[in-house]
Amino acid sequence: MYAVFRKELADHLASRRFAILFILVLLAAIFATYIAIENVRSAVTPTTEFIFLRIFTTSDGTLPSFLFFLSLFIPIIGIALGFDAINSERTSGNLSRLLSQPIYRDSVINGKFLAGLAVLAIIVVSVIAIVAGLGLRIVGVPPSSEEAFRIIVFVLLSIIYGAFWMALAVLFSVFFNRAATSMLASIALWIFFFFFMAMIAGVIANAYAPLGSNPTPEMIIKNVEIQGAIARISPCTLYGEATAALLTPELGSLNPALMMVSILAAGRELSPLPFSQSLLLVWPQVVSIIALAAICFAVSYIRFMREEIRSV
Amino acid sequence: MGQVVVETKDLTKTYNGFTAVDRLNLRIEEGEIFGFLGPNGAGKTTTILMLLGLTEPSSGIAQVCGYNSTREPLRVKRIVGYLPEKAGFYEDLTVEQNLRYTAELNNLVRQEAEKRIDSLLATVGLSKVADQEVSKLSRGMKQRLGIADIWVKEPKLAFLDEPTSGIDPEGIDDILNLIVRMAKKSVTVIFCSHQLNQVQKICNRVGILAKGRLVAEGPIDRLGRQATGGGRYRIEVEVAQLNPKLIDSLKRVKGVVEVQASGNSLLISCDKDLRGQIAKVIVDSDSLLVGMKIEEYSLERIYKKYFRET
Numbered sequence: 001m002y003a004v005f006r007k008e009l010a011d012h013l014a015s016r017r018f019a020i021l022f023i024l025v026l027l028a029a030i031f032a033t034y035i036a037i038e039n040v041r042s043a044v045t046p047t048t049e050f051i052f053l054r055i056f057t058t059s060d061g062t063l064p065s066f067l068f069f070l071s072l073f074i075p076i077i078g079i080a081l082g083f084d085a086i087n088s089e090r091t092s093g094n095l096s097r098l099l100s101q102p103i104y105r106d107s108v109i110n111g112k113f114l115a116g117l118a119v120l121a122i123i124v125v126s127v128i129a130i131v132a133g134l135g136l137r138i139v140g141v142p143p144s145s146e147e148a149f150r151i152i153v154f155v156l157l158s159i160i161y162g163a164f165w166m167a168l169a170v171l172f173s174v175f176f177n178r179a180a181t182s183m184l185a186s187i188a189l190w191i192f193f194f195f196f197m198a199m200i201a202g203v204i205a206n207a208y209a210p211l212g213s214n215p216t217p218e219m220i221i222k223n224v225e226i227q228g229a230i231a232r233i234s235p236c237t238l239y240g241e242a243t244a245a246l247l248t249p250e251l252g253s254l255n256p257a258l259m260m261v262s263i264l265a266a267g268r269e270l271s272p273l274p275f276s277q278s279l280l281l282v283w284p285q286v287v288s289i290i291a292l293a294a295i296c297f298a299v300s301y302i303r304f305m306r307e308e309i310r311s312v
Numbered sequence: 313m314g315q316v317v318v319e320t321k322d323l324t325k326t327y328n329g330f331t332a333v334d335r336l337n338l339r340i341e342e343g344e345i346f347g348f349l350g351p352n353g354a355g356k357t358t359t360i361l362m363l364l365g366l367t368e369p370s371s372g373i374a375q376v377c378g379y380n381s382t383r384e385p386l387r388v389k390r391i392v393g394y395l396p397e398k399a400g401f402y403e404d405l406t407v408e409q410n411l412r413y414t415a416e417l418n419n420l421v422r423q424e425a426e427k428r429i430d431s432l433l434a435t436v437g438l439s440k441v442a443d444q445e446v447s448k449l450s451r452g453m454k455q456r457l458g459i460a461d462i463w464v465k466e467p468k469l470a471f472l473d474e475p476t477s478g479i480d481p482e483g484i485d486d487i488l489n490l491i492v493r494m495a496k497k498s499v500t501v502i503f504c505s506h507q508l509n510q511v512q513k514i515c516n517r518v519g520i521l522a523k524g525r526l527v528a529e530g531p532i533d534r535l536g537r538q539a540t541g542g543g544r545y546r547i548e549v550e551v552a553q554l555n556p557k558l559i560d561s562l563k564r565v566k567g568v569v570e571v572q573a574s575g576n577s578l579l580i581s582c583d584k585d586l587r588g589q590i591a592k593v594i595v596d597s598d599s600l601l602v603g604m605k606i607e608e609y610s611l612e613r614i615y616k617k618y619f620r621e622t
Contacts, residue, residue: 003416011402093400097461100364100394101417102386309366 004103004111005118012119017080025073025127032066033131035059037138049272052143053150053247055135066131067243070124071236074158075194077123078165079186081116084179085109085170086304091177096309109304113170113297120162128155146249146275153279154246160289161239165190167296174300174307193234201230228255235292242285245278254281314342315377317469317500318363323372325358325524332358334524335372340502340517342468345495347511348504349615350521356504357397359521360471364394377468390418393462397473397504399454403447407438407457410446411464418465425464432460436490452483459490469500476507488514512611520618527618536609539617544569545585546607549578552600561597565589576602 012018036058043058044051059065064072086109089095099105132151136142143151168189172182205226211219231237241254249272273281318340325333333355340346348356361367362374365385374381376388401410408429415425433439436456441449449457455475462470472491476484484507492514495501505511511518512532519529528535537543551558554576562571562580568590570581580590587604594601 003413007413007416011404092403093396093398094402096366096396097394097399097401098417099366100389100392100396101414101465102389102419103417104386308368309361 001103001107001111001114004107005115008112008115009118012081012115018119021073021077021080022123025069025077025123026130028069028073029066029127029131030134032059032064032069033134035063036066037135040139050144050147050249051139051141052132052135052147053249055131055139056151056154057244057247067247070127070158071239071243072194074124074162074239075165075190075236077120078116078162079169079183079190081119082113082166082169083173083183083186085112085116086173086300087177087182088173088179091179099309105305106301109170109174109301113166116166116170117159117163120166121159124158124162125155128158149275150246150249150278153282154243157239157242157246157282157286157289160286160293161235164235164289164293164296167293167300171296171300171303174303190236193236197231197234197237198227201227204230225255232288235289238285238288242282242289245282245285249273249275249278251278251281254285314344316340317342317344317377318346318502319373319375320359320363321373321375323359323362323374324370325355325362325367326370331524333362333369336521336524336526338519338526338529340500342500343495343498344517345491345501345503345515347515347518348502348521349506349508349511349518349611351619354521355524356521357473360394360473360502360504364388364392364471390465391468393465393467393470395458395462395470395472395475397477399458399461401446401454401457401461404445406443406445407433407449408442410457411460414461414464420464428464428466429460432463435463435493436460437486452479452486455479455483455487456490459487459494463494463499467499469502470494471502471504473504474506475503476505476510484510508611508615518611520615522619528614532611532614533609535614536607536611539614540607540609544581544583547580547582547585547587547590548603548605548607549580549590549594549601550603551576551578551594552602554578555597555599558594558597558599561593562590565593 033055036055039058039060040051040054043054056066059068086095089098089108098108128151132143165186169182169186172185173179176182176185205223208226209219209222211223215223232241245251245254251273316339318338320336320338323333323336323338324331336355336359338359348359350356358367362369363376363381365374365381365388368382376392379387381388402413405413411429411432412425415429420428430439433442436459438453438456438460441453446454446457458475459472475491476487479487488510491501491503503511503515515532517529517531518535520527528538530538537545540546554573559571559573559578562568562578565582565586567583567586568580569583572579580586585606587606591601591604
């Protein structure tokens with residue numbers, strides 16, 4: 001497997017695809033960070049906590065934050081690294097040659113997946129490190145140890161999230177013979193989850209718990225809860241919630257209804273949660289993303305292993 | 313008799329009710345170049361895939377050098393090289409990098425691999441393009457790279473599926489010469505092709521597959537005798553002047569079954585190659601022997617004959 005891993009990794013790193021993705025993500029990151037830093041300066045008061053984390057989450061209202069950019073780009077990177085993993089080997093005629101070498105069949109798919117994961121980790125880690133470094137240099141406030149932990153978990157979570165999208169793309173690359181088809185299928189699914197899921201959740205929630213012209217608080221809470229539950233089918237929502245809780249310690253709950261109530265009722269600055277509590281808060285989301293990635297990989301693994309190599 | 317390299321016992325493969333390979337019994341010995349013939353869809357590739365352990369047989373046994381292909385596929389793959397019909401290489405890697413990858417997958421030590429790759433590239437005549445990307449190679453060069461690719465692991469057995477399709481005549485000769493060279497280094501070769509003249513040129517033995525069954529198997533000249541002369545040798549003799557006495561004395565030669573005369577030439581069917589005796593009889597009868605040749609069998613004729621029957 002090591003040979004496959006090494007070759008795939010070298011291929012990725014030397015490919016144009018990798019260069020384009022990296023430059024794209026890097027530009028977006030630097031751009032977002034620059035805006036964040038401008039705004040962080042004006043928003044900071046002597047009592048503000050977690051200034052460093054705000055580099056990742058602050059936006060100026062018109063342009064999105066670094067966090068938003070990252071949640072946009074990670075699926076694209078994942079898909080780009082996986083969509084032609086198996087079917088390109090098949091169409092180029094390399095697969096039967098490769099499988100006639102004395103290696104276990106699963107080392108092909110494992111090696112490819114691990115190489116993709118390594119590239120993903122390289123991109124995510126380096127982009128976040130660059131942003132953090134820029135922030136440190138310009139804002140001049142070093143991260144506290146708690147902030148550092150939160151960032152590390154954020155990095156890991158982002159890699160896992162990317163792994164999910166890559167596993168999905170690999171899955172399609174096993175099922176579809178043409179790389180273009182598998183790429184389109186992955187992107188279609190991503191667009192569905194990213195843009196349409198929230199809309200669909202809203203429509204369904206309104207159908208089940210209509211707000212009417214003069215809604216009571218109970219009706220609003222029920223509506224919002226249904227929306228939240230449906231939106232959580234989407235891994236994009238899961239990632240969004242988890243990163244929000246990690247990078248915004250003030251977020252006390254991920255229950256959409258409770259969040260609304262607490263904001264409405266308190267109407268004041270929320271006191272931040274300790275790291276361990278934030279971690280507990282995001283745990284279900286993290287596990288769900290890992291499970292989704294594992295399921296995608298398992299299905300493609302089984303399908304690839306059982307697939308009969310037939311004469312053409 | 314050399315060591316048995318390939319052996320199948322009642323090897324059968326069915327896909328959803330369609331029998332691709334039907335109770336195939338095959339035995340191929342070390343150093344042979346075995347021509348594997350048959351129309352498209354006759355089951356040649358399926359047989360190869362089963363021998364490689366890439367496809368599981370429905371029943372029967374496939375063995376390579378004593379290893380069961382289905383149960384010990386890794387052992388088999390270590391000693392078998394396979395060049396598929398539509399073999400591809402990594403287009404954006406160089407020739408050398410492609411071979412190095414194959415060497416790595418075969419767990420070759422780096423230095424040993426480099427040595428082998430260098431000498432192989434020289435053998436197949438690709439030394440000059442070693443650092444070029446595969447996408448820039450011609451089809452003939454790619455096929456030679458394919459030969460080098462299976463040779464890197466120094467296999468005991470090589471499956472070549474249509475290695476000469478789509479190549480110019482000169483390129484074909486190069487490939488055929490390489491195959492012969494490989495066989496001289498005691499690599500057993502199974503050569504699948506529709507180009508019967510090429511098969512005839514290099515193969516010691518052929519097997520003809522039709523609808524999954526082995527309809528004929530053996531050395532080409534024996535198959536030819538079976539197909540055209542009822543299993544007999546046919547010798548054509550031309551003399552200056554034919555006299556009836558000669559025919560009688562020829563018929564008396566032990567082993568001669570039939571003598572047909574037309575004009576000044578005779579067609580003699582016999583059980584063995586009796587050219588020497590026949591020449592002696594003719595000379596003794598004071599006739600002038602002008603020419604004599606034993607009938608050669610074109611594989612094409614044999615092949616067509618078998619497919620007329622089935």
